[in-house]
Amino acid sequence: MKISEIISELEVLAPRAYAEGFDNTGLLIGDATTEVSGILVTLDSLESVVDEAIETNCNLIVSFHPIVFSGLKKITGKNYVERVVLKAIKNDIAIYAIHTALDNSFNGVNAGICDRLKLTNRKILIPQKGTIKKLITYAPLSEAEALRQVLFEAGAGSIGNYKECSFSLEGTGTYKGNEDSNPVVGKKHELTTAEETQINVTFPKHLESAVIKALHASHSYEEVAYEVLNLENTNQHIGMGMVGTLETPMEEAAFLTFLKKQMNAQVVRHSKFRNKTIKTVAVLGGSGAFAIDAAKGSGADVFITADLKYHDFYKAENELLMADIGHYESEQFTKELLHTFLSKKSSNFAPALPQGRVVLSKINTNPISYF
Missing domain, CATH: 3.30.70.120 (Alpha-Beta Plaits)
Incomplete structure (x- = not known):
């Protein structure tokens, strides 16, 4: 089983054609013709994750975030990105990043959040144009x-x-x-x-x-x-964010408690309560301030995302409740999503890639700690 065959499966779930133009997805390190000994699935490709790949005999890391985002002018090991690249190359470990291709997938990052919140009647928040x-x-x-x-x-x-x-x-x-x-x-x-x-x-x-x-x-x-x-037709199966409906409407405080529990969030930063029931929910994993207007236009009662700045909260303008659960928290279950997908697909690869060779990383890559 070659790396290229694993990539083909991943691009059925999340075709790279739908990744955002600013992004750096695909095979970032390694040779696609290499035989796969095992796959390690992670949210971020850090040095500790490369060490984990070595220990578990996985020569392919499937990562959500790309470790190389912009061009490298030198690789001397003076920062964490360069050290990861050097260690991966020295140990013949390939790294594939899926990032916004999975963000834009109907069964991707935002579907994972909807699953956690048990949302029904789902549709894309911002359909991607020209698809x-x-x-x-x-x-x-x-x-x-x-x-x-x-x-x-x-x-x-x-x-x-x-x-x-x-x-x-x-x-x-x-x-x-x-x-x-x-x-x-x-x-x-x-x-x-x-x-x-x-x-x-x-x-x-x-x-x-x-x-x-x-x-x-x-x-x-x-x-x-x-x-x-x-x-120019709207494609409701490709795009950023998702809108869905709660099975049972909740009061705002009860919903935030539910949200915090379901998403394993340490804290939820939110705009002022509107004293209205939450029924329609808009979500966008990662940095989602750009989608505030779309969330308001969707008729959502709450918009769940991450990395909102001080002035972003003013944009709620009492039209909806905004909830920032943290970047890592909004995307943390993505590696489980990828692990489940590849584990199911691995039955098609056997005996070339037995079920046990798709490994879920045990490393918490969240760079933020809470006091």
């Missing part, structure tokens, strides 16, 4: 149905809870081949008319390569006519 594409192509009438099926198998035609969605039109196509052409229908230098079907399907942008490859591989024409368009 849906549309393919328009043309095929002979007799080949249209087979081509549709090939495109569906490549992942095209899925819309929300529906699969194999398409729209077709019949019409007449024309073409004239030059001296180097080899037309399936018609002859060189002759204007040919053919009864064709126009096929329209949408697909998520991370599948574009697979969809176009399938199109070319299955089409009978020498030159395949097609268009790929970027759509």
